Amino acid sequence: MERSCLLCFITSLIILYLPFSWLVSAWLLIAFCILLLIGVVAIVWRKFLSIGKAMLVIALTGLWCIATTTTLIKQNQMLHTLVGSSQSAKIQIEKVLHQGEYQTAIALLQFAPTQPNYRFYITWQVDTALQAGQVWQGKVTIKPIAARLNEGGFQRQKWLYANRIVGNANVKQAKLIADKPQLREHLLRFTEQKLQGQSSVGLLLALGFGEKAYLSHSLLQLFQQTGTAHLIAISGLHIGLMMLLGLLLGRSLQYLLPTQWITPTFPLICGGILALSYSYLADFSVPTIRAITALTLLLLLRFCRCYLNWWQLYLRTITILIVCDPLMLLSDSFWLSATAVFSLLVWHTLLPLSAWQWRGKPLSQLGKGRYYLLTLLHLQIGLTFLFTPIVLLFFDGFNLQSLLINLWIVPLFSFLLIPGILFSIFTFDLLHSWQWCAYLAENSIKWLSYFQDSWRDVAMREGQWLTILGLLLGLLWSCYALYLQRQLPTNNHNQLVAQLQAKKLTFHADLLASTKILQRAIIGFAIVLMWQIALLSYGYYQQWRTLWTLEMLDVGQGLAVLLRQNDQGVLYDSGAAWSGGSMAELEILPYLRRQGVRLESLILSHNDNDHSGGAETLLRAYPNAQLLTSSQVMYAEKAPLACVQGKTWQWQRLRFTVLAPTAIVPIARNQHSCVLLIDDGNYRVLLTGDLDRSNELRYLANFPTVDILQVAHHGSKSSSSETFLRKVQAKVALISSGLANRWHFPHQEVLQRLAVRQMQVANTGWDGQIIIRFMRDGTYQIEKQRTALTVWFNQLQNGGLLEK
Incomplete structure (x- = not known):
């Protein structure tokens, strides 16, 4: 059964991450049908039964995943005409x-x-x-x-x-x-009225109803950067808590019932009802469905008096979820939940709390309160150690004090705040309980804010090193545990004791996992470790063979071009900003931090919002960065350096030359764009901002032939004149525009001009982020985030073709 579950999971994972052309290929469908037929024949003939079952599982899973994804794609393509x-x-x-x-x-x-x-x-x-x-x-x-x-x-x-x-x-x-x-919406609206004016209304509604619409960006960031984001997403922790409270409630009610009415199933039913009620309040969100599925399976096993170990339960739950909704594998929350539970299972298997004893006695004999605290500490240490690489992968950082934070806030939320919120909902604010909940929530936020400064951004390469270190420690421990197991006598289980603290705390190797499980753990750690080392090695090799890169970030209808050398960067324009946010916050800053790039200079072509909107945010994040612009406008109280014709400077191997404008202006518009020529001795790049046609002709004599051209004004027909294009003779034209923007950039007229000049065109609206690597061997390579081999869900659907 476990093999079938694994095959189902692996097949679904492969299908859901295929390129579009492969996913809709008739050959793939035919292959699965043939596999299905072979599997059925093998089972009917009862020859090669195990192989036949495996083929049947793979075929049925593959066909189900294809049917699910292609249904969505067809709906999307039908709507494309609108x-x-x-x-x-x-x-x-x-x-x-x-x-x-x-x-x-x-x-x-x-x-x-x-x-x-x-x-x-x-x-x-x-x-x-x-x-x-x-x-x-x-x-x-x-x-x-x-x-x-x-x-x-x-x-x-x-x-x-x-x-x-x-x-x-x-x-x-x-x-x-x-x-x-419905009833849930009635309760939600009643609660909203009761909480009007409360500063913690967003947190209370998130914990009570799973509604995050009222959570501010700053509050979401607070929970993420303190390692407590799992608390505001109603999931397994919350549903399990309701199950526990229901068990206690049912057990308490049994004291009031006659003896003949007392059954072992009554508390379980009470727990299940309370957990289901909480899931209903959370609108049966995807995380709650996952938790309820696992809980339902656990209760069914208990009622049927069947037994599964935790690993078997885990695999069956994952399989049921995939069968119900294969698209769940596309959800980040699924992977966070699944890997968190997986980490706990690995920790419990390789280093169980039961293997430790205090003064020769099991830790469970220290008392329920102490044992609960030790269990919580043990689990938190395991999560901190094993789950940190996953946190780095999804959030590009971690909080140094997350272990300490979770030790106090998880019990606070679990046994005080969440039960108080549910009491307030179900009793319609009996005893003015919402005020007490609001007081507790506000103070929780206040206490959490003291730990926010402990958040550390971690670059992708640093995260890989930390992951390798963790995997290496896991591999070494598994090898050591296997060594201890093999030292045990074969015919009896005499304790092999490792004294750790003055003969008080002892570790008993005979309570570890079996030799077979430890061998599997060693193989698993070794495979993932080699994979991580290969990825890291390739990254270092790519860095060695690349002299510098030009990266046009996908910032929608705006512009942001990053020039990078040796983990240092110069940014040309900063994307747009709006009330409450900017492209710098959403895309540019996270990318710089993820890549470990230190921003040295910010060059603004002009002051239009779609080019300068993120300047304030970037300069606050990098206060030592220089600001260059063709206007007198200050950003983040930083006086700009003049970007004016004739100015030149050297930055590592690159030489910058300003070709336009001729003078500084109070506020720079399109015609005042700071035009830069970048030369590395082999290739030349021209960055034009939003330079218009008249100024292209005005400065025409200054423009040399170039290799890479940033097409001005996002491909507007008011720029990129035929005369200008003939003068620069670029081989590659880069366009930064938002897909399906209201101005219809880039204009077809401009694209035709570029095609006549036989320029290779790349557009962020079509291709996503564009990276040009200038290599050590004197060549350059163009990389696009969106290609024909990109996974199907990241491609642009237009009858199944990339929309160009």
């Missing part, structure tokens, strides 16, 4: 994601009474707060499933498909036609 158009639709709100100036939600859209409902991600600027259960009739503008794509960044298209969302839509105007809230 992209850019305004459509009348009935809008049924399923889940509100964000409340603010712009509200976002997941909604079902129906364009005609005879058509099915399609799940959309909607953006809406409306004064009335959206509520789940509302039905609106209005006009929507359809946008494609497309998102920014930078190396190592958040994959929004993946998140959309994981939630079975097949399109984006902007709601222009709508009228409320129905409001039929």
